[in-house]
Amino acid sequence: MTLFSDPITVKCHSCQEKYHIIPYETVYPITNYLLYMTTLFLEKNDLSEDAFMLEMRAILIDYIEKSLKNAMILFVDELSEALYLCLDQLNLSDILLISLYPPSFLV
Numbered sequence: 001m002t003l004f005s006d007p008i009t010v011k012c013h014s015c016q017e018k019y020h021i022i023p024y025e026t027v028y029p030i031t032n033y034l035l036y037m038t039t040l041f042l043e044k045n046d047l048s049e050d051a052f053m054l055e056m057r058a059i060l061i062d063y064i065e066k067s068l069k070n071a072m073i074l075f076v077d078e079l080s081e082a083l084y085l086c087l088d089q090l091n092l093s094d095i096l097l098i099s100l101y102p103p104s105f106l107v
Helices: 013-018 049-066 081-090
Strands: 024-030 033-039 072-078 095-101
Touching: 024 081, 049 072, 049 095
Parallel strands: 033 095, 072 095
Antiparallel strands: 024 033
């Protein structure tokens, strides 16, 4: 499944009710730019990231509609410290990042 194909819900009704998505936006500094991060959950759960394609698609469309022209858009399950350090060194543009969970190393 891709973000732009006809979306298929892969969550059962009880999971839909149990795992409420609470998009949370945070801005982190990176060298000469900013990392705008939207997380879907405040804590980890056992569901596959494929179960949240509809939600990630909606956030992506919102990012595209209001993003900076040169911004880079990334999807990750969780931002690791290693990835954050790599993104910090890129020095290319602002970065819009969609993540399932907040980065544990920054908490």
